[in-house]
Amino acid sequence: xxxxxxxxxxxxxxxxxxxxxAVWQACSVVVLPRVAPYLVILLPPPLAVASAFLDLARTGDxxxxxxxxxxxxxxxxLIAAVSGVGLGVxxxxxxxxxxxxxxxxxxxxxxxxxxxxPLAILWFGIGDTxxxxxxxxxxxxPIVVNSIAAVGxxxxxxxxxxxxxxxxxWQILREIVLPGALPTVLTGLRIGxxxxxxxxxxxxxxxxxxxxxxxIEDSRNLLFTERVLVGMILIGLLGLVMDRGMRLLQAWLVxxxxxxx
Amino acid sequence: MxxxxxxxxxxxxxxxxxxxxxxxxxxxxxxxxxxPPPSKVLAEAWGVLASGDLLASAGHSLWRVxxxxxxxxxxxxxxxxxxxxxxxxxxxxxxxxxxxxxxxPIxxxPLGILWFGIGDTxxxxxxxxxxxxPVVLNTVSGxxxxxxxxxxxxxxxxxxxGQIIKEIVLPGALPLILTGCRIGxxxxxxxxxxxxxxxxxxxxxxMIQSARYxxxxxxxxxxxxVIGVLxxxxxxxxxxxxxxxxxxxxxxx
Numbered sequence: 001x002x003x004x005x006x007x008x009x010x011x012x013x014x015x016x017x018x019x020x021x022a023v024w025q026a027c028s029v030v031v032l033p034r035v036a037p038y039l040v041i042l043l044p045p046p047l048a049v050a051s052a053f054l055d056l057a058r059t060g061d062x063x064x065x066x067x068x069x070x071x072x073x074x075x076x077x078l079i080a081a082v083s084g085v086g087l088g089v090x091x092x093x094x095x096x097x098x099x100x101x102x103x104x105x106x107x108x109x110x111x112x113x114x115x116x117x118p119l120a121i122l123w124f125g126i127g128d129t130x131x132x133x134x135x136x137x138x139x140x141x142p143i144v145v146n147s148i149a150a151v152g153x154x155x156x157x158x159x160x161x162x163x164x165x166x167x168x169x170w171q172i173l174r175e176i177v178l179p180g181a182l183p184t185v186l187t188g189l190r191i192g193x194x195x196x197x198x199x200x201x202x203x204x205x206x207x208x209x210x211x212x213x214x215x216i217e218d219s220r221n222l223l224f225t226e227r228v229l230v231g232m233i234l235i236g237l238l239g240l241v242m243d244r245g246m247r248l249l250q251a252w253l254v255x256x257x258x259x260x261x
Numbered sequence: 262m263x264x265x266x267x268x269x270x271x272x273x274x275x276x277x278x279x280x281x282x283x284x285x286x287x288x289x290x291x292x293x294x295x296x297p298p299p300s301k302v303l304a305e306a307w308g309v310l311a312s313g314d315l316l317a318s319a320g321h322s323l324w325r326v327x328x329x330x331x332x333x334x335x336x337x338x339x340x341x342x343x344x345x346x347x348x349x350x351x352x353x354x355x356x357x358x359x360x361x362x363x364x365x366p367i368x369x370x371p372l373g374i375l376w377f378g379i380g381d382t383x384x385x386x387x388x389x390x391x392x393x394x395p396v397v398l399n400t401v402s403g404x405x406x407x408x409x410x411x412x413x414x415x416x417x418x419x420x421x422x423g424q425i426i427k428e429i430v431l432p433g434a435l436p437l438i439l440t441g442c443r444i445g446x447x448x449x450x451x452x453x454x455x456x457x458x459x460x461x462x463x464x465x466x467x468m469i470q471s472a473r474y475x476x477x478x479x480x481x482x483x484x485x486x487v488i489g490v491l492x493x494x495x496x497x498x499x500x501x502x503x504x505x506x507x508x509x510x511x512x513x514x
Contacts, residue, residue: 009352017356042375103270104277110496111489112451114367115466117458118473119481123295198365202455205370213368217459220371228371236364243363 021046044226049233052226061215066234068210072128073200073242076135077193084140084192085185088147092181093173098148105144113138113199121207131203131211138199139192146188150181183250183257190246197239212238297479302486305479314468319487321464322453325381326495329388330449334442337393341400341438342430358397366391366452374460384456384464391452392445399441403434436503436510443499450492465491 028045044052056062091098091105113134124130154177162172204213212231219227250257278299286298293301309315343350344358366387377383407430415425431438457466465488472480503510 009348012349012352013356016353017360020357099266099269100273104273107274107277110493111485112454112492114451114455114458115469115485115488118469119478119485122473122476122478122481198367201365202367202458205367205455205459216368216371220375223375225372225375228375232364232368232372235368236361239365240363 041223041225044229048226049229052224053230056227056230062230062234065210065212065215065231066238068208068214069200069204069212070238072131072211073135073193073196076132076200077139077196079132080136080139080143080192080196081189084143084188085147088144088185088188089151089178089181091144092148092151093177102148105141109141109145113195114202117203117206120203126207126209130207131200134203135196135200139196142191142195143185143188146191147181147185150184150188151177153184154180183254186246186250186254190243190250193242193246194239197235197242201235294476294478297482301479302482305477305483309480309483315483315487318463318465318468318484319491321461322457322466322488323491325384325457325464326388326446326449326453328381329385329453330392330442330446332385333389333392333445333449334396337396337441337445338400338438341397341441342404342426342434344397345401345404345434346426346430358394362394362398366448367455370456370459373456379460379462383460384453387452387456388449392442392449395444395448396438396441399437399444400434403437403441404430406437407433436507439499439503439507443496443503446495446499447492450488450495454488 024043025045025047028040028043028048032039032043053062087101087105091102116137117130117134120130120133124133158176158180159172162176167175200211201213204211205217208214212235216228216231216235219225219231281296282298282300285292285296286300306315340354344354345351369387369390370383373383373386377386411429411433412425415429420428453464454466457464458470461467465484469481469484469488472478472484
């Protein structure tokens with residue numbers, strides 16, 4: 001528990017990561033073939049994964065799949081963001097409406113977005129519309145729920161103060177409620193983007209002919225395990241980049257309400 | 262909740278179900294293959310309850326979730342306590358955790374199929390991955406949130422390392438550990454559905470996927486409802502447990 005120098009800790013972490021990679025490489029190249037040659041198919045060494053990535057990058061396949069996934073996520077997320085924040089603010093702000101509509105949101109919320117996949121295939125077939133519907137469902141509920149909570153969490157004294165000073169309903173909504181709700185709304189958007197990304201992978205596994213989810217399922221069928229790993233790592237990396245991007249947006253828009261991690 | 266408020270809360274869901282019944286049952290019966298009316302879903306519920314299919318599917322799913330989550334909790338808590346207490350352990354384990362954590366459990370499904378084939382082991386592996394990281398991360402935060410002066414006081418009174426972990430760190434971290442278990446259970450349940458959609462021959466996820474192939478849309482919708490209700494019940498159960506085990510933590514949600 002004693003504080004140690006940051007340099008020593010960074011070095012230790014780097015060594016730990018390198019040792020892990022070396023153990024994985026040795027395990028795949030030396031140990032697994034001795035046990036049974038076919039086992040290498042199950043866990044290709046990191047160098048094979050890297051060269052599979054370079055292959056996919058050279059042919060341009062990887063760009064196609066990444067763009068297909070990103071296009072679906074961005075499209076569906078934008079729809080979910082606009083409708084989710086809009087509905088959430090209205091539910092949180094206008095109580096009579098909220099008392100009516102909130103139960104309907106709670107009625108649908110417990111169903112995981114992934115459980116909609118079979119029904120969505122029946123409705124939309126296979127492809128972009130189905131995938132975007134699943135992402136939309138994944139992103140929509142965290143956004144709505146956080147927007148409702150955000151409006152409810154706005155400091156009442158500020159609202160009363162503005163009322164005392166003769167502010168109109170519209171002014172109060174624009175000048176006090178929306179800025180006050182912004183930090184939690186942004187948190188909802190960040191969580192929604194994360195759930196949407198996870199939902200996309202599931203939707204593409206089952207019902208797509210492009211995208212990273214399709215890439216890993218297709219590569220599994222062809223026993224290209226190193227491509228499965230490339231796809232998994234890219235999915236993780238892109239998810240991380242999107243999450244960091246949302247956090248930067250938070251730091252930029254609401255610097256007073258940011259906690260990293 | 263007053264009677265009026267309860268009425269308002271029920272109004273729109275009831276209106277929704279009524280419109281659904283009216284639209285697909287009476288006005289546009291041609292829609293019924295894509296969206297069967299609630300009456301058909303209820304009739305299906307009665308049928309699969311009577312034949313025992315529903316209970317068997319739900320039983321399989323619950324068994325897998327239980328197995329995956331129990332393994333995730335029993336590994337995740339020690340790893341989290343280790344990371345929270347020891348800088349050396351953190352530096353060794355954390356790079357791997359940070360590398361693996363961003364990969365969603367769903368993205369492991371194809372590799373899980375290659376490693377374990379189709380069935381319980383693969384499903385439990387995916388659930389384990391979904392539940393493990395929330396448990397670890399919340400345990401780490403819980404351990405770090407433990408009041409330092411309590412630890413120093415125990416050290417002053419001659420407490421050993423084991424005693425301090427057992428008597429101070431674990432009880433102090435318990436609220437966040439339980440929160441981690443609840444979140445892990447939720448993510449695990451969602452991961453289970455995905456795993457069963459792709460790689461199972463039983464369970465609720467398999468039930469809705471095979472019902473889709475058979476165009477038995479009423480069974481798809483029934484399965485979705487059961488998945489939602491069971492997920493909600495597990496979440497409520499964990500919240501109840503939190504309230505009873507750590508009543509001093511007042512968190513509404």
